[in-house]
Amino acid sequence: MQKRAFLKSLGLLSASFPLLSFDTAHAAFDAKTLLPKAIKKGDTVGLIAPSAAVADRMQFTFAQEALEALGFKVKLGENLKNRYGHLAGTDAERAADLNEMFANNEVKAIVSIRGGSGAARILPLIDYKNIAKNPKPLLGYSDITALHCAIHAQTGLITFHGPMGSGGWNSFNVAQFEKVFFDQEKMTYENIHPESDDLVVKPNRIQTLTSGTAEGKILGGNLTVLTAISGSPYYPDFKDAILFIEDIGEDPYKIDRMMSTLKLNGTLDQIKGFIFGQCSDCEPGGGYGSLTLDQVLDDYILPLNIPAYSGAMIGHISKQFILPVGAKVAMDADKGTISLLSSVFQ
Structure with a gap:
């Protein structure tokens, strides 16, 4: 992915496309x-x-x-x-x-x-x-x-x-x-666990951050891309939504910065539930020191006191959920499930 290099160039867009300002964007x-x-x-x-x-x-x-x-x-x-x-x-x-x-x-x-x-x-x-x-x-x-x-x-x-x-x-x-x-099934998404002779199941385990259940429209996606369109006419309304995010190749300090954006732009204060998928290759790097990904999520999500869990099969992984973005769902942070509440097709 050349995501980071692209994001650095976002500030040049207004100069590159003078006729395509937000003032002329399609009205919602x-x-x-x-x-x-x-x-x-x-x-x-x-x-x-x-x-x-x-x-x-x-x-x-x-x-x-x-x-x-x-x-x-x-x-x-x-x-x-x-x-x-x-x-x-x-x-x-x-x-x-x-x-x-x-x-x-x-x-x-x-x-x-x-x-x-x-x-x-x-x-x-x-x-x-x-x-x-x-x-x-x-x-x-x-x-x-x-x-x-x-x-x-x-x-x-x-x-x-x-x-x-x-x-x-x-x-x-x-x-x-x-x-x-x-089949147009009313899906319930729940992590699968590969067979293992280990005493404890480890792959695809979820972590409950805050217990509970919630219902709402499920919205989100890649954290880097989502935060990059913040403040534009193309950023969804997260009021009473279930937010899901994932990413790849980002140091925890960058995840921290992006979570800060979601806090400052009001997204985190509007949502009813939170689901963190997989963050592949997001371990702390070398240097003086770093927050861990667990600490970043705790800092931003626990104060919200809403149902939340991490580890869902969403992201840059071989086996991944096919989630209908914008559908009404119920989530259970203790079971680690996402359930559709109605049909997603005409």
Whole structure:
């Protein structure tokens, strides 16, 4: 991921795009929950690259073959294989593919081939009115958090935080995909634990930070990307929401800084529940000293006195939940579960 390098360049955006200021951003529509249309095997799905470029061309083959194995026909974005620096084409090209897939009645769902960085750059170029008129599932995670947040903030559409087209389609992810999209199960998400002869179960253990249960709209995603769009028209309304976050390759002091942003912008004081997924490669580095990730979460979450737990199977891991962003859920911080309370499709 080239996420950090991208974030350092965010301050240059206003100079790079003088015509795309927040003053001219699309006005938010009625942000009541908008359900995507259901999909089935045999449908056509669109494969796009709204963020970083794909460096290895075999990844295009892997993504197409995986989607076909799931039972779909695949339509490749016109600009899917483009490159502009580290990005998968210019901002206009990447936004055009997203807009075209939502406008195309043949395409029933949209899958991002990868994340990386750059999705936030196209947010002012997205046709949100078109999306509201043609609600369909969008799947991806990591940098795709920018799209999940913006689309929900502007339209209320439920999108899906889960595997990329070129990502890992192991048996767990495939089975969950089929349950969510084909069977339309009212899912309960709970960590699985691989078999082990250890006396104590260790992999995928959750930690309850504060006991209790809560209900609300589940919103969030990658912490770095989420905080980078704070204060923009593309940042969701977290009032009475369940916040979930994850990240990768960030030192605890950086997690601390980003959690501070969520505190200062009012997000943490509005939510009813908190779920921390996996933070891969986020151990303290060398130097004088560092807070641990546990200490950071304790400092920001315990004073809220809301149900909270960490360790959910969300993030840059091989087996991950496919969460409907914007759906109404119930969470149990003691059991470590997230349960859908209603259908997420029309």
